[in-house]
Amino acid sequence: MAIIEVSDLSKRYGELEVLKRITFDVHQHDVVAVIGPSGSGKSTMLRSLVHLEQIDGGTIRVDGDDLAKDGRYSAPRKIKQITSKMGMVFQHFNLFPHLTVQQNLELAPKMVKGEPTTDVRRRSGELLEKVGLSGRASVYPAKLSGGQKQRVAIARALMMNPQILLFDEPTSALDPELTGEVLQVMKRLAEEHTTMIVVTHEMGFAKEVASRVLFMDNGQIIESGPPEELFTNPRFDRTKAFLSHSLK
Numbered sequence: 001m002a003i004i005e006v007s008d009l010s011k012r013y014g015e016l017e018v019l020k021r022i023t024f025d026v027h028q029h030d031v032v033a034v035i036g037p038s039g040s041g042k043s044t045m046l047r048s049l050v051h052l053e054q055i056d057g058g059t060i061r062v063d064g065d066d067l068a069k070d071g072r073y074s075a076p077r078k079i080k081q082i083t084s085k086m087g088m089v090f091q092h093f094n095l096f097p098h099l100t101v102q103q104n105l106e107l108a109p110k111m112v113k114g115e116p117t118t119d120v121r122r123r124s125g126e127l128l129e130k131v132g133l134s135g136r137a138s139v140y141p142a143k144l145s146g147g148q149k150q151r152v153a154i155a156r157a158l159m160m161n162p163q164i165l166l167f168d169e170p171t172s173a174l175d176p177e178l179t180g181e182v183l184q185v186m187k188r189l190a191e192e193h194t195t196m197i198v199v200t201h202e203m204g205f206a207k208e209v210a211s212r213v214l215f216m217d218n219g220q221i222i223e224s225g226p227p228e229e230l231f232t233n234p235r236f237d238r239t240k241a242f243l244s245h246s247l248k
Ligand SMILES: Nc1ncnc2c1ncn2[C@@H]1O[C@H](COP(=O)(O)OP(=O)(O)OP(=O)(O)O)[C@@H](O)[C@H]1O
Pocket: 013, 016, 018, 036, 037, 038, 039, 040, 041, 042, 043, 044, 045
């Protein structure tokens, strides 16, 4: 079943055409890695899905509902309902600095969904355990390493029980020694069949964990396929040229 269906997605910043009629689907349990050179439009594409960017044309359908159809957005209430099905993890974590780890996790389920405190507390405990941070519930983000902050951000996104998790370069702001712990959590989520789209420069992750890779360049999806094909089959020469360049 397609969770996300994008067709002819277009986006420009003034004169600059950043997304040029992009079309792709994401199915349940897919782990889609989006790779490509800097400035190719990867983040803009991802942010468009959750309405953090306004698109200029095309259709974005989430779980059968149109966020936008032929460039026209649905009503604000419907947009809110649709975007709440997606959890986003940002490069710079975006935790609330004045809230503890536990409060960061529990804020949205309480405020947005009005869930009972006991349910929310149970889930925040479970999710902190899942990301290996059980003992850190009452500390403030400033006391955490970047890798820990990002694991909190992943747990926070999961608190809303999203149908799909979107990651925008989740390890790019981390020191190299801290990327592994975050990638490990993401790998475990993939093994549990969490549906994910991951914009990443981590080619190892794309290769080992993704079920499908989209290679973007200059606002377009140039090549796509399962990593074992995209990274080895000579037919995908554009991806391989990018890989050999980025591994230099
Ligand atoms: N708010 C903005 N205003 C104007 N131009 C923007 C804005 N955001 C992004 N751009 C431009 O849009 C293009 C695509 O940017 P985007 O961040 O989506 O690329 P990317 O593939 O994610 O790059 P990176 O890997 O470096 O993060 C770039 O040329 C960028 O400079």
